Amino acid sequence: MKNDPFRASFDSLEEFADMVSEVLHCPITIEDANHRLLAYSTHDDRTDPARIATIIGRRVPEKVINSLWKEGVIPSLLNSTEPVRVKTVDEIGLGNRVAVSIWKNDEVLGFIWALEIEKTLGEEEMDCLKRAADATKNKLIQLQNRKNKKEEQFQEFFWQLLTSHLSSNEEIINKFHALQISPPTLFGVAVFHFSKEVGRDDEKHIAYLLKTIQLPKILLHTIDHQQLILLISFDGIQQPVNKLNAFCELFVAKMKERFGIKSIVQSHSSVKCDLRKVEKAYKEAGTVLAVKRKFPSEAINIHGYQSLGIYKYIDILIEKSGTDQNENYSLKSLQEYDKKNNTDLVETLEVFLNKDSNVHEAANQLNVHTNTLNYRLKRISEIGEINLKDPNQKITLYLDLKLEKFK
Amino acid sequence: MKNDPFRASFDSLEEFADMVSEVLHCPITIEDANHRLLAYSTHDDRTDPARIATIIGRRVPEKVINSLWKEGVIPSLLNSTEPVRVKTVDEIGLGNRVAVSIWKNDEVLGFIWALEIEKTLGEEEMDCLKRAADATKNKLIQLQNRKNKKEEQFQEFFWQLLTSHLSSNEEIINKFHALQISPPTLFGVAVFHFSKEVGRDDEKHIAYLLKTIQLPKILLHTIDHQQLILLISFDGIQQPVNKLNAFCELFVAKMKERFGIKSIVQSHSSVKCDLRKVEKAYKEAGTVLAVKRKFPSEAINIHGYQSLGIYKYIDILIEKSGTDQNENYSLKSLQEYDKKNNTDLVETLEVFLNKDSNVHEAANQLNVHTNTLNYRLKRISEIGEINLKDPNQKITLYLDLKLEKFK
DNA sequence: GTACGTTTTGTGTAAATCCACAAATAGGAT
DNA sequence: ATCCTATTTGTGGATTTACACAAAACGTAC
Numbered sequence: 001m002k003n004d005p006f007r008a009s010f011d012s013l014e015e016f017a018d019m020v021s022e023v024l025h026c027p028i029t030i031e032d033a034n035h036r037l038l039a040y041s042t043h044d045d046r047t048d049p050a051r052i053a054t055i056i057g058r059r060v061p062e063k064v065i066n067s068l069w070k071e072g073v074i075p076s077l078l079n080s081t082e083p084v085r086v087k088t089v090d091e092i093g094l095g096n097r098v099a100v101s102i103w104k105n106d107e108v109l110g111f112i113w114a115l116e117i118e119k120t121l122g123e124e125e126m127d128c129l130k131r132a133a134d135a136t137k138n139k140l141i142q143l144q145n146r147k148n149k150k151e152e153q154f155q156e157f158f159w160q161l162l163t164s165h166l167s168s169n170e171e172i173i174n175k176f177h178a179l180q181i182s183p184p185t186l187f188g189v190a191v192f193h194f195s196k197e198v199g200r201d202d203e204k205h206i207a208y209l210l211k212t213i214q215l216p217k218i219l220l221h222t223i224d225h226q227q228l229i230l231l232i233s234f235d236g237i238q239q240p241v242n243k244l245n246a247f248c249e250l251f252v253a254k255m256k257e258r259f260g261i262k263s264i265v266q267s268h269s270s271v272k273c274d275l276r277k278v279e280k281a282y283k284e285a286g287t288v289l290a291v292k293r294k295f296p297s298e299a300i301n302i303h304g305y306q307s308l309g310i311y312k313y314i315d316i317l318i319e320k321s322g323t324d325q326n327e328n329y330s331l332k333s334l335q336e337y338d339k340k341n342n343t344d345l346v347e348t349l350e351v352f353l354n355k356d357s358n359v360h361e362a363a364n365q366l367n368v369h370t371n372t373l374n375y376r377l378k379r380i381s382e383i384g385e386i387n388l389k390d391p392n393q394k395i396t397l398y399l400d401l402k403l404e405k406f407k
Numbered sequence: 408m409k410n411d412p413f414r415a416s417f418d419s420l421e422e423f424a425d426m427v428s429e430v431l432h433c434p435i436t437i438e439d440a441n442h443r444l445l446a447y448s449t450h451d452d453r454t455d456p457a458r459i460a461t462i463i464g465r466r467v468p469e470k471v472i473n474s475l476w477k478e479g480v481i482p483s484l485l486n487s488t489e490p491v492r493v494k495t496v497d498e499i500g501l502g503n504r505v506a507v508s509i510w511k512n513d514e515v516l517g518f519i520w521a522l523e524i525e526k527t528l529g530e531e532e533m534d535c536l537k538r539a540a541d542a543t544k545n546k547l548i549q550l551q552n553r554k555n556k557k558e559e560q561f562q563e564f565f566w567q568l569l570t571s572h573l574s575s576n577e578e579i580i581n582k583f584h585a586l587q588i589s590p591p592t593l594f595g596v597a598v599f600h601f602s603k604e605v606g607r608d609d610e611k612h613i614a615y616l617l618k619t620i621q622l623p624k625i626l627l628h629t630i631d632h633q634q635l636i637l638l639i640s641f642d643g644i645q646q647p648v649n650k651l652n653a654f655c656e657l658f659v660a661k662m663k664e665r666f667g668i669k670s671i672v673q674s675h676s677s678v679k680c681d682l683r684k685v686e687k688a689y690k691e692a693g694t695v696l697a698v699k700r701k702f703p704s705e706a707i708n709i710h711g712y713q714s715l716g717i718y719k720y721i722d723i724l725i726e727k728s729g730t731d732q733n734e735n736y737s738l739k740s741l742q743e744y745d746k747k748n749n750t751d752l753v754e755t756l757e758v759f760l761n762k763d764s765n766v767h768e769a770a771n772q773l774n775v776h777t778n779t780l781n782y783r784l785k786r787i788s789e790i791g792e793i794n795l796k797d798p799n800q801k802i803t804l805y806l807d808l809k810l811e812k813f814k
Numbered sequence: 815g816t817a818c819g820t821t822t823t824g825t826g827t828a829a830a831t832c833c834a835c836a837a838a839t840a841g842g843a844t
Numbered sequence: 845a846t847c848c849t850a851t852t853t854g855t856g857g858a859t860t861t862a863c864a865c866a867a868a869a870c871g872t873a874c
Contacts, residue, residue, distance in 0.1 A: 059824080097816095187816080341820075341821095343820090343821085368823090369822070369823050371822080371823060371824075372821080372822050372823065375821075375822075375823095376821090376822095379821090
């Protein structure tokens with residue numbers, strides 16, 4: 001602890017990075033807790049592809065983060081104040097390096113990375129790195145405070161959008177610019193429902209994940225009791241609908257994989273371009289969640305509003321069919337037949353319709369021979385007097401089957 | 408005209424038939440205007456299969472009526488007071504015979520048939536037959552009056568059913584018995600919409616047709632402005648739904664074929680068993696008619712409530728989607744693409760869905776090669792980001808396409 | 815138990831679908 | 845004009861489907 005070079009005050013993190021770099025004789029990179037680049041040393045031009053990509057993109061590339069998670073590096077950094085060494089991973093252009101986490105109380109504020117280009121750091125140098133981490137703490141706290149203030153502005157704006165508080169398009173766009181976000185021309189809203197109230201720890205995990213996932217750009221996010229709500233931009237992205245779906249899957253998978261948070265229910269709106277419709281999008285995602293609650297098994301694979309099918313209108317359909325005391329003669333006949341003869345024609349029909357009239361898949365799910373299924377379908381046509389080639393009749397049956405299930 | 412044997416009064420039509428039979432030396436049958444058996448001679452046991460079937464069934468078999476129409480016999484009888492001769496038609500067991508119509512003013516009340524078993528009737532005997540027809544006139548008028556009174560009771564009862572005026576099942580069944588109709592355990596309501604108010608002539612044609620069609624039993628019928636409403640029994644009939652459909656088709660075809668009455672719009676309810684639901688059935692048929700008005704081309708082949716598919720709920724769907732300002736991103740993308748590139752992806756998609764995802768039929772209707780259609784479907788999946796194997800997505804699209812059409 | 819009808823499964827064949835690839839065509843942009 | 849891309853149509857082959865027929869399994873009624 002004698003003669004600590006980092007005791008001296010410094011103006012900027014860049015200056016500090018350069019200082020550390022000089023002491024340790026290797027390139028230095030400082031990141032925040034979400035792997036955003038805060039500063040990097042410039043006195044040394046020896047580097048590796050991963051560092052170049054990080055500097056260019058102002059953040060650590062997603063695949064590098066993924067790799068560091070898989071290798072157990074990030075978990076270690078999050079668990080201890082000790083430096084961790086990473087071995088070369090060629091596939092992602094990662095050379096040998098040492099990392100240390102920056103702590104404030106029991107919270108990680110960021111990381112310092114030292115590349116071992118020519119020589120390996122010795123024990124003394126590792127210790128030096130650890131002291132460097134401690135020295136950046138205050139600087140990072142300041143940054144975080146500044147960020148928190150900005151974060152509050154984001155929150156307020158997002159809720160204004162979610163409640164249609166801003167009605168003119170121009171007003172919305174101006175606000176986006178004011179917050180230095182480029183207003184999306186194509187966007188969607190995703191809502192994730194957690195099994196319990198989202199806590200402070202969860203919040204941090206979520207923020208971490210959102211910052212590190214790079215594919216679709218998460219413009220705004222907020223948490224409301226058990227729900228995480230996101231505004232996602234699809235500017236310049238091909239196949240936004242599919243990307244939105246993929247993102248939601250990914251998010252749920254990562255939350256489970258990295259933080260062990262399970263049973264998150266995902267939902268998302270359709271893709272929209274009119275910024276005044278953020279509230280509508282939010283409500284769409286809410287509708288998806290409601291359907292998933294009502295029809296857990298049927299809607300297990302439905303995440304997007306666009307895939308809701310008849311469930312989009314299930315409320316009014318239930319209401320209407322209730323007042324009408326609707327009765328489907330075909331279904332009634334089949335049910336009677338099933339009861340009398342111990343058959344499963346109704347179930348067979350439902351699976352067949354669920355599987356989009358695909359004999360093969362339906363037979364598989366029912367664990368019967370395709371010929372058996374064909375025979376049953378023939379019987380269904382006869383007994384229920386149904387023409388299974390008529391889309392209207394099929395929709396009628398599909399509808400009535402689902403409606404009946406709800407009663 | 409000297410010595411007319413039919414001047415004498417007679418008590419019953421049976422007695423009269425026997426008298427004519429004795430004079431002409433051949434079996435005599437008397438029918439009303441709807442080919443119901445009124446009386447037949449019994450002093451002569453020579454006969455043919457058609458006459459036996461008529462006597463057994465108390466009406467002329469439908470296939471015999473059809474044949475007589477095709478041969479032009481019935482049209483002639485309806486056009487003139489002169490006797491008409493029918494040549495043997497072996498297929499339906501019809502031997503040689505002569506018929507004459509019974510007139511009151513300009514209306515046909517019935518027919519007299521004379522079988523030419525051994526000898527052919529000469530001119531004088533033909534004339535005699537004509538005078539016999541004249542002599543039955545008064546008797547038939549009396550019958551008709553009696554029938555009219557009963558008919559009025561039918562009418563009143565039917566309207567009570569159609570307006571749910573009778574609420575208890577027992578009450579309804581008792582009323583059926585009182586009118587000597589066996590209450591149906593399975594029934595449907597059909598409504599035919601005419602292009603103009605149904606006139607007195609039309610009414611007669613309709614009554615004629617309903618009485619002569621034998622397959623499903625028309626229990627009650629009534630006319631309301633432009634509409635003909637029927638209550639049809641399906642007791643002991645296999646596949647009632649299909650039979651109901653077939654009957655409606657048949658009725659429309661015959662009205663056109665026999666009386667030249669075109670553009671009748673047919674509709675019918677689902678098949679029901681609860682007699683308290685006659686009104687519901689009536690409303691169902693009304694819904695079908697309403698859909699046909701709104702979607703003439705889409706619903707051209709939909710006649711039954713059970714085939715309505717989403718159209719069953721079209722009203723509330725339109726309402727709901729209107730208030731929601733629904734927008735389908737996939738459809739919007741396809742429409743934009745169509746506009747930009749002069750393609751027909753939206754139309755292609757619609758035809759494909761209408762044809763129940765049958766590539767072959769859809770390609771035919773679009774007049775393109777199946778491969779072209781497959782290519783387009785692939786593009787549709789890409790551009791609209793649609794999974795055409797997902798029934799929910801397909802239903803969403805189908806719905807939104809139809810809803811958009813209505814806006 | 816037998817007899818009967820219904821259901822399941824297997825076999826085979828003609829037709830239809832799916833997919834990949836290639837050639838021809840059309841339309842726009844430069 | 846030329847190039848380029850998107851579209852249409854054609855060909856061939858692997859896979860699926862539709863349908864008919866037969867054998868086996870199953871349940872029920874007698």
